[in-house]
Amino acid sequence: MPSTSQTAPGPMARITGERITGERITILLVEDHDMVAEAIRIALDRTDDLQVVGRSLSLKDALADAARLRPAVVVLDRRLPDGDGIAAISRLKAAAPGTRVLVLTGEATPAVAARVAEAGGSGLILKAGELGELQDGVRLVAAGEVAFSKGLLSGALDRLTGRTADLGSTLTPRERETLGLLGDGLGSAEISQRLGVALNTARNHVQRVLEKLGARSQLEAVAVARREGLLR
Incomplete structure (x- = not known):
């Protein structure tokens, strides 16, 4: 361009x-x-x-x-x-x-x-x-x-x-659930089905999780969450 x-x-x-x-x-x-x-x-x-x-x-x-x-x-x-x-x-x-x-x-x-x-x-x-x-x-x-x-x-x-509290403290219950599904390797379409919400809604949940974890991708979000003890 x-x-x-x-x-x-x-x-x-x-x-x-x-x-x-x-x-x-x-x-x-x-x-x-x-x-x-x-x-x-x-x-x-x-x-x-x-x-x-x-x-x-x-x-x-x-x-x-x-x-x-x-x-x-x-x-x-x-x-x-x-x-x-x-x-x-x-x-x-x-x-x-x-x-x-x-x-x-x-x-x-x-x-x-x-x-x-x-x-x-x-x-x-x-x-x-x-x-x-x-x-x-x-x-x-x-x-x-x-x-x-x-x-x-x-x-x-x-x-x-290093003075911050739990990195996941601002995640809502639905966002925590979304993060857990990301940790299981699910994509937005599968998360949509699992949560019973529209695809765009699932994508919004995923995007908010990424924003709150300071991640650029779903893979990075899962890595950050595992490092911070948000996922096992």
Whole structure:
């Protein structure tokens, strides 16, 4: 897929080598949904100190665009057509040393926030939040600080320092049942039949289990659950 990134330095910016510098914080937006990307771009560009200098539609494009544009901050969607954004953080930082990564996601748990921190990301912002939260988040990570949506930072720190309670403490009874069926090797269709629910409902149960365990796949969720003593 071709990149749609465009260099667009404004009146407050200047180009030095490959990297755009100046008073405005330069941003590479990695988001494959057009309407979402446009709303974010408008929200960021309308400020005096933030500037979107490029947009990437995939992780592959993002790696090339980050190396070329050297933005101060990469605003990275968690789920992209060619992979998991969190898993690509280290590659993005290697492609553009000094660039900081702020992840955007539709929903998250402290376990997911911990994954972002462990991968070298500087923050995790929920898409459902206010646009002002995203603007402030970009400013914070550009200044070398961290930016996590409310409720995620403390939970992430607890997980990273080993102070967290039982990882499965937030699982509902139905989600625990779903996890047990995943541990038995069942897929969504079989879980649907076993629980007597619609296939989409079963898939939602599975997805919530993955989110709460900070897992990227059913296999990883089972591995995490066994490690944490949630499954035998």
